[in-house]
Every structure is written in structure tokens, then in C-alpha cells.
Amino acid sequence: MAKTSQDATDTPLRQRLGIGLEKISMVLKSQAWHDANLQGLTPTQGKILTLLRDRQPVGMRLSEVADVLGITSPTASDAVAVLSKKGLVDKQRSTEDARAISITLSAQGIQQAEQVMGWSDFLLSAIDDLTEFEQEIFLKGLIKIIRSLQAEGYITVSRMCLTCQFFHPNQYPDSQHPHHCGFVDAPFGDRDLRIDCPDQLPEEAEV
Ligand code: SF4
Structure with missing residues (x-):
């Protein structure tokens, strides 16, 4: 059987999966920027809020936040400082280690985190398919x-x-x-x- 142009340009499955994941990642990033903008946050600040929402009431240390999000400590520190200025997070002594500072959400922060959690609803709808x-x-x-x-x-x-x-x-x-x-x-x-x-x-x- 003669080769078709489709055969000639056929991309291996692993590569097509990689391209697909990359496309999803790009959509997630651009949607996060769009939604973050609407709420006066950066995507990193939004991610910190949702992360902390999951870890209430104990909270997280700054180094842990940086680790989980794969960002540097100074980036995490800057984002947390802004969130603190906006009254969305509180810093207090950790209940697990008195020498450590734990970051938790304020009541307003919990509300905002719940809105941020809606950012990926469009993805959940697609998964429902x-x-x-x-x-x-x-x-x-x-x-x-x-x-x-x-x-x-x-x-x-x-x-x-x-x-x-x-x-x-x-x-x-x-x-x-x-x-x-x-x-x-x-x-x-x-x-x-x-x-x-x-x-x-x-x-x-x-x-
Ligand atoms: S992560 Fe551990 S504790 Fe949680 S459901 Fe899985 S096995 Fe159980």
C-alpha cells in the first residue's frame, strides 16, 4: 500500500501525549493569569491561597510553600508578603514547632481561596467528558x-x-x-x- 502524507508525518504516540499535555498546561497558565488578574492576584498568589486552603487550620511554613509549588523561597516570600498586606494570610508560631512561623489563611483569605479554586472548573468540565x-x-x-x-x-x-x-x-x-x-x-x-x-x-x- 502506498504511503500517505499522514503516514509520513505520523508522530509517535509518546510525542503526541507530550504535545497534548503541553497544550493543557498552556491553557491552564493563560486561564490562571486571566482569572488572577480579575481578582487582583498573580497566579502564584492564587496557588498559595488554594494550597493553604487545603492545609487549614495548621498552615504551612514558607519553605514548604516554596517546595510544593516549585518556586524559590524569595518568590514565595514576596507573594506571601503581598497576601499578608491584603489581609488574606496570617503568620503565627507553628503549633508543631514553636521556633517556626506558620502561614494560615484569614477569614477573608478562605473566601478568596474558594473563588480561586473555581479557576480550574473549565478543566473539570472537560474531564467530565x-x-x-x-x-x-x-x-x-x-x-x-x-x-x-x-x-x-x-x-x-x-x-x-x-x-x-x-x-x-x-x-x-x-x-x-x-x-x-x-x-x-x-x-x-x-x-x-x-x-x-x-x-x-x-x-x-x-x-
Ligand atoms: S495517601 Fe496514604 S493515607 Fe492517604 S489514602 Fe493514600 S494510602 Fe491512605
């Missing part, structure tokens, strides 16, 4: 990519099941819920794998 099966496969693929990027040091380790001491994979191989979470002491399936779980205990930490 996938079937449950497609979502499950996509989640597994994403987790593998994230883990691999973490291993290479491109992104910081997040609070995922795959790096959690409580995670016992494939404990029940013939079940629809093959994995076991030691924290809640219950089985769960691939579609319930977490990427940012507040109860995660990193593999290297002491139990």
Missing part, C-alpha cells in the same frame, strides 16, 4: 508521570498514595478494590488513588 474507565486510566497514567518526574527531581514529592507508608498495593489482587489504606484500614481501587492526601505519611518518615 471522559468515561469513568477513561478517567481511571488517565489517573493511573498521571500518577506514574508525576512519580517519575519526582524521582528525577523535576517536581517536589506530593502527598500521593504511591509514596505513603499507609499504602499497601495489590493486597487483594482479585478484587475491584485491590489496594489497602492502613490509615483508614480499608481497601480501595485505582480510581481512589490520591494525589494530594492530607493523611499521607511519606515513606521515609517514622511512623
Whole structure:
């Protein structure tokens, strides 16, 4: 059979996946800038608010914020200083370590964080177009990519099941819920794998 121009320019699947992820990343960035602008924030300030929303009421240290977002400490410090001036965050002594400063959201900050969380609603609508099966496969693929990027040091380790001491994979191989979470002491399936779980205990930490 004669080669078509489609065959000649056929791009390997891995490359097409990379291009697809890049396009999604560009849309997310431009949407974040647009929405941030409307709320008088920068995307980094917006990300800090949503991050802190997840960690209330304990809050986070500045170095932790910088680590999780993959930004430098001075950048995180500048963004937090602006948020503090706007009355959106408070700084107080950490309840876990009296020498450390913990950053938490003020009541106004919580409200603003909830608005910021709506920035990615358009993406959730697009994800809703996938079937449950497609979502499950996509989640597994994403987790593998994230883990691999973490291993290479491109992104910081997040609070995922795959790096959690409580995670016992494939404990029940013939079940629809093959994995076991030691924290809640219950089985769960691939579609319930977490990427940012507040109860995660990193593999290297002491139990
Ligand atoms: S505690 Fe959270 S991260 Fe750890 S296994 Fe259970 S659900 Fe996953």
C-alpha cells in the first residue's frame, strides 16, 4: 500500500501525549493569569491561597510553600508578603514547632481561596467528558508521570498514595478494590488513588 502524507508525518504516540499535555498546561497558565488578574492576584498568589486552603487550620511554613509549588523561597516570600498586606494570610508560631512561623489563611483569605479554586472548573468540565474507565486510566497514567518526574527531581514529592507508608498495593489482587489504606484500614481501587492526601505519611518518615 502506498504511503500517505499522514503516514509520513505520523508522530509517535509518546510525542503526541507530550504535545497534548503541553497544550493543557498552556491553557491552564493563560486561564490562571486571566482569572488572577480579575481578582487582583498573580497566579502564584492564587496557588498559595488554594494550597493553604487545603492545609487549614495548621498552615504551612514558607519553605514548604516554596517546595510544593516549585518556586524559590524569595518568590514565595514576596507573594506571601503581598497576601499578608491584603489581609488574606496570617503568620503565627507553628503549633508543631514553636521556633517556626506558620502561614494560615484569614477569614477573608478562605473566601478568596474558594473563588480561586473555581479557576480550574473549565478543566473539570472537560474531564467530565471522559468515561469513568477513561478517567481511571488517565489517573493511573498521571500518577506514574508525576512519580517519575519526582524521582528525577523535576517536581517536589506530593502527598500521593504511591509514596505513603499507609499504602499497601495489590493486597487483594482479585478484587475491584485491590489496594489497602492502613490509615483508614480499608481497601480501595485505582480510581481512589490520591494525589494530594492530607493523611499521607511519606515513606521515609517514622511512623
Ligand atoms: S493515607 Fe492517604 S495517601 Fe496514604 S494510602 Fe491512605 S489514602 Fe493514600
